[in-house]
Amino acid sequence: MSIFSRIKDAIFGGSATAQETPQAPSTSTQPKPGSAAAPGAGGTAVSAPQGSTTSSAPSATPMAQVDVEAVLTDRAAKKGQKLDWRKSIVDLMKLLDLDSSLDARKELAKELNYTGDTSDSATMNIWLHKQVMAKLAASGGKVPDDLRS
Known part of the structure; x- marks a missing residue:
């Protein structure tokens, strides 16, 4: 998967x-x-x-039409650690109990057709977060505009 x-x-x-x-x-x-x-x-x-x-x-x-923001906010409240899932792909993946390692993020970048330099993890991470939010919205999720741009 x-x-x-x-x-x-x-x-x-x-x-x-x-x-x-x-x-x-x-x-x-x-x-x-x-x-x-x-x-x-x-x-x-x-x-x-x-x-x-x-x-x-x-x-x-x-x-x-899952309200992505509500689901993630609820999970964050129950998680017990401060995770900035709104801005960080690493924190988003941690919140969902997924592997957030650099290798996992590089694999996600490849999967989502990232054409940039995967060695520049900061730029890649920003791109990944935007792409994931946009794809969640395209998949029928309700995602606020500020999380997709």
Whole structure:
């Protein structure tokens, strides 16, 4: 899995998994007994899971609209260490419990088609942070303009 995919999954996936996992098993479990029940009861049982299924499907759409800033701010508050994820790719990766080493950042730079000098880590890091935020926004995340520019 690519480093950017891990970043995206850490931000988008945590919310999606937490909200969908409890609903999915109950939805798939309920229709079977409902359809085996008497037709009158089955109609009621089937309509409830359909509503659940319908609410699960739209919840996938809002999850694509994850508020990146809110997720990261919440994680930072729970982390217990001061991480300036708004400006630092290193701190962003640390916040997401990802490898933030220079080698990992060089790999991310290669993945995102960085054409600059990877030996100039300060310039590369600034570019990486902007690119990651822009790509999160392009992937459906809600990212404030000041974090993308």
